[in-house]
Amino acid sequence: MNDAPRPQYEDVEDVVRYQLSRRSMLGGGAAAAMTAFLAACSDGGSYSDKPANAKPAATKSIQIGKANIPVPREQTVIVGQVEYTVFDSFNGMIPNGNPSGAGVELATEPLFFLSFATGKLTPWLATEYKYNDDHTELTLKFDPKAHWNDGKPLGANDFRFTVMALKDRPELFGGGGELKEFVKTVEVPDPQTAVVKFLKPTPRFHYNFIAAIAGAPNNILPEHIWKSQDLTKYKDNPPVRSGPYKLKQAIRNQKMFVWEKDPNYWNKDKLDVKPQYVVFQSTSKQLDQASLAFERAEFDVGSIDTQHATQLSNTGYPNLVTTQFHDPNPRVMWLNCDPARGVMAEPKMHWAINHCLDREKIGTSVWDVKVPPAIYPWADYPTNDKWKNDELANKYKFEYSLEKATALLDEIAPKNAAGKRTYKGKEINLEIITPAQVDKAEYAIANVLKTDLAKVGVPCTLRSLSGSVHDEKFQRGEYDIDSQWAGFAIDPAQLYTDWDSSKAQPIGKNAANKNKMRFRDPAFDEIIRKLTGMDPESEEAKPLLEQALEIYFQKLPLLPVIQTGYPQYFNTAFWKDWPTDDNLYEVPLNWWPHFIFVLAKISATGQKGPA
DSSP states (O other), X not given: OOOSOOOSSOOHHHHHHHHHHHHOGGGSTTHHHHSOOOOOOTTSOOOSOSOOOOOOOOOOOOOOOOOOOSSOGGGEEEEEXXXXXXXXXXXXXXXXXXXXXXXXXXXXXXXXXXXXXXXXXXXXXEXXXXXXXXXXXXXXXXXXXXXXXXXXXXXXXHHHHHHHHHHTOTXXXXXXXXXXXXXXXXXXXXXXXXXXXXXXXOTTGXXXXXXXXXXXXXXXXXXXXXTTSOTTTXXXXXXXXXXXEEEEEEEGGGTXXXXXXXXXXXXXXXXXXXXXXXXXXXXXXXXXXXXXXXXXXSOSBOOOOHHHHHHHHHTTOTTEEEEEEEEEEEEEXXXXXXXXXXXXXXXXXXXXXXXXXXXXXXXXXXXXXXXXXXXXXXXXXXXXXXXXXXXXXXXXXXXXXXXXXXXXXXXXXXXXXXXXXXXXXXXOXXXXXXXXXXXXXXXXXXXXXXXXXXXXXXXXXXXXXXXXXXXXXHHTTOOSEEXXXXXXOSSHHHHHGGXXXXXXXXXXXXXXXXXXXXXOOHXXXXXXXXXXXXXXXXXXXXXXXXXXXXXXXXXXXXXXXXXXXXXXXXXXXXXXOOOOSSOOOSOOOTTSTTHHHHHHHOEEOOOOOOO
């Protein structure tokens, strides 16, 4: 075995490109949870923006409101989150099986944590990993103290069960893919040791079990619970996990999840979270009402938008903390490439839609803060510059031009005698969907596109769908354009893997988060299969990457629209010591499992809730 010590700091860029390629992650309807991701720094430093400008002196007094929760306010952190639709299932391997961003992340632990705020790798359920010299074998050691929240031991047998259960199940989120491609067997010589033997060399297999971007691509399952269950049907309610919080109750009529500190948490000597309870609750759809709830300290995290936060800051509100954090998910338009969707299978149609995207207008007037246009299908981090090819980008220039859109449409979908555009004898009417509510940016982006498509003779129906309904339609390919977000790999070879034609399911069949655009291109497939076994930074990979990028520009299976950034808002009435721009000690996003480290750092102010 390789006896070199386990690295204390992973190559963040390497982990990110691998994991984002695995997930397309927040490209799914669970993306509420995922709406999140970060700006990488080439120097390994903080991922935050520069500190915000000084705000006015805190002069405004506040009136504490009565939070509508079933637990003591002064012992509770209250998080304002997305619109929840699932309350009785916590199976994250199936569509709509898990209420993402509802707090289950605080109960779910990975083998390792990688912090984007510090770059530090922290062993957690596992204490170390080692590969043999030719990377055909990986040995993992598990912490002997670890146990599930029902008291049963957690270790190598659970790991083996999880890997072997998932590797032959491509229809499950986290199934198939790299697990099936690489894993031969998993041996368990003792309860704390797992030895993975590979079908071919792989030096990055452990990335599947690192929580870097949100949660780990694969979280291990308790064998004693799941071994007798159907993985596609079991609801895992209440969820058996290993983290510092357990589910106390889910309250459907209040759209609320209450999590309680587990007194028997296995790793309390390393992590002692301070709030006794954490409540995740859907906020009001009315922004004024949601923001007023924050102002009255009825929420500690979230529930306020940038406009209202700026107003509070400008009036001297004393309890607002704003922490800048960049998101690695450009806002995108997913385009359904399946021939069953008619004109949407035409690359010229993709380019016509592209010419109808006014990226400058969207980045200036739609997003909460001014952001730049997105050209490449990845975030504009400095570490991504090596993958750019400006010559190709100029050759296939993204340009807002209704005239060019009209010219392309006249070729493929000319107007009939009634003045309606037709494709193969049928009038065109596209369906645009989005998981965003009508007052959110992704809906507004889609509406800008819808308006300009109408100007060139392409009528569209735009629908805001709830998380569960959206996810089903998105995964089944029952849409023409989907306005949302996507997690892209830093390594394009990893990014493109999910676009392989073999992963394109027929319309109506669950895509399981793979090739959700139903993109098919044999030449692209051949290039990607060659790249899979290469170092993406090698000389032999460079021309292949450029060929793949050119096919992307030619076919445009999805359209990057804008880069994105997310300020995070915290209230200090009941809890203090939140992450700040000057002290970004951990990722500040409440829908990431890393938030448990924030909950261990904050402290109560002593403020009492109103009677």
